[in-house]
Amino acid sequence: MINRTLFLQQARLLDFAFQPIVDIETQEIYAVEALLRNVEKLGYSSVHQFFDTAYNYGLLYALDLILREKAVKKFTQLDNYGAIKLFYNLDNRLLEMKDYASGNTEAILKEFNLDKSALCFEISERHEVIKERSEFLHILEHYKKEGFCLAIDDFGVGFSGFKLLYEFTPDVIKIDRFFLNGICEDRKKRIIVEHIIQLARELGVKIIAEGIERQSELDVCRALGCQFAQGYHIQRPTCCLDAIKITSAAIGDVA
DSSP states (O other): OOHHHHHHHHHHHHEEEEEEETHHHTTEEEEEEEEEOGGGGHHHHHHHHHHHHHHHHHOOHHHHHHHHHHHHHHHHTTTEEEEEEEEEEEEEGGGGSSSOSHHHHHHHHHTOOOOOGGEEEOEEEESSOOOTHHHHHHHHHHHHTTTOOEEEEEEEESSSSHHHHHOOOOOOEEEOOOHHHTTTTTHHHHHHHHHHHHHHHHHHEEEEEEEOOSHHHHHHHHHTOOOEESTTOOOOBOOOGOOOOOOGGSSOOOO
């Protein structure tokens, strides 16, 4: 049994690293993704274990609001925050929490004078929504109608990516690293990625190649028509805001 009050207080001590998402053609930053850091200092082996603990004790939504505000606050400390988006990972299990309520995100953005279009929620396929799927889709539609950008993370390797793409057209798809690792040598991966990109473009969905670690992977993604890229080859996640700088040399020669 955990001390619920202490658990939430400790969460306020965590930090976020930001990783840039870059336009492959212009090499300009399109967005930064907020990635939680330092959970090991609280005694957890991974971020997943940390969130699983919050879920099991019914604290996931209360925790998320604390972290959401922390991520938004840090985002507004970037010099160019007004020209880019913040990608924030949304654990879909928080919809099961008894204290879930709408309107809290808008209040946080208002506090920091941010427009709703600046925030993009990433919906992962890590946890399949079994209960109340229609309600889940209703919530997604609500977020989109309210002006928030929505992205499907880990696309292609989880439970329901193509079902979500059919039932609810997101603004962004992030192609999972699995399909990009070895894409230069693997014909099947190249064909699959090419068709995902083509399908997304026909639906008016932006594409992000996630987990780019080599120039050759970036070259293939560019040749296939992928718009954006993210990964260690471009820039590693960093907690230091001054370190978030993208130059031509940083992502190699894609001109």
